[in-house]
Amino acid sequence: MICVVTGASSGIGRAAASSLAQRGVSLVLSGRDAGRLDDARNLCAGVETVALAGDVTSPAHTERLFEIAAELGPSDKLAAVFAAGVAHSGDTLQLPEQIWHESISANLTGLFLCCRSAISAMLVRGGGHIVNVMSIASITAFPQSAAYVASKQGALGLTRSLAAEFRARSVQLTAFMPGSTDTELWEGKAWSPPKDNMLSAADVGDAIADLVVSDRKGYMDEVHYMPPKGIL
Template sequence: MATPAMLTGHHAVVTGAGRGIGAAIAAQLAAHGATLTLMGRNADVLHATAKTLPDSARAQVVTCDVTDEASVSAAFESARAGLGPISILVNNAGQAESASFAKTTLDQWQRMLAVNLTGTFLCTQAALPDVQASGRGRIVNIASTAGQRGYAYVSAYVAAKHGVIGLTRSLALELAARGVTVNAVCPGYTETDIVRESIDRIVARTGRSEEEARAELVKGNPQGRLITPDEVANAVVWLCSDGASSITGQAISVSGGEVM
């Protein structure tokens, strides 16, 4: 069970921490005592998020392009130089673009793999020595229900998120005997900028109203609603707790029953 201050003494890195799910994860990790490095491409957005954290939180901002190996290496060196060894990594940075498969360009395909899958690979490799040395490390990859099923018109994104879940399972087996757990959290459609952009695209392409476009996205959720960022963050915090020490290699759907 998640309890206040249960993550005191742990340095958590959250990528894509500036807004949406990443910002919610950062806030909840801080509320449970973790020291935080907020990573992302936009320093101003990250600093704005850092200002919303509890006054007691120890946090720093480090800019990083997760698709660039040199940027990732430098960012993680800055993270540990500022706040010490990393024991928790949350790979949240992600991006979604839509197109029919026939119209998906190689550039678009490579962008989706770079941000969603290669970024997870690079950041995990950069954090891994610290995470292993901690003796109870946690790696949580924010995947998607798109990694558990298929969706039309986002084939590149779906392929990347399936890859994230495969990486999660493989790495969990490699690290199980070292006290490190590796899990994926798979949100359904969540109230974030990415989903708002999806709604805008549906409106622009189909002429539907915003309400009709939103209804199209939530119809796959048996609860008939969008997920909130805090609901995703709750799952992440639990996976980082001692109470989840036996949970590894799992892809946990936070989707109102969309995936069972």
């Protein structure tokens, strides 16, 4: 199996890549920070891994990721974990338009471009599995998070629509929505949940990897993965 992982230089994407490597999955990793992405690649020793720095809002980058996957193994089962994204919070009335556009671009448009490239590649191989890593904000609203919530709820709608369109052609899509997870996204925030109730990135990465490598005929179309005491 070959899996393309975006957002692999940090957080859930990095943890998912490491967990997939432990399960023997070959990897194509994407992230914006070349240095941190190289560190993530080093965590995946033991399996064939290619790292390509870039931005998922670039169609050329998302297409190149799947060209590399084809070069690694044109007949292998193909999967993807799309975990790239940004999180901004603050008073909505003071929200700069730049932050709004950045949130929609990274969390929704970038996901669309990734899915389009992935599905095109998977149809050539006869199918595949995409896990879109979102947030519990995809189904729950939080104050002072308008751009983030809007982008994540849009991402869920996108995933549901693509699943309905391509399920009959053996392309499966899973919307994976974790509750609060201890990653860099919380750094610098005015408020964050208690760490003792946050999921670890490693735990979330393991759960995602288990979904990807499952050989069951059925699959989970939506997963709500909660911390022990609730959403936050």
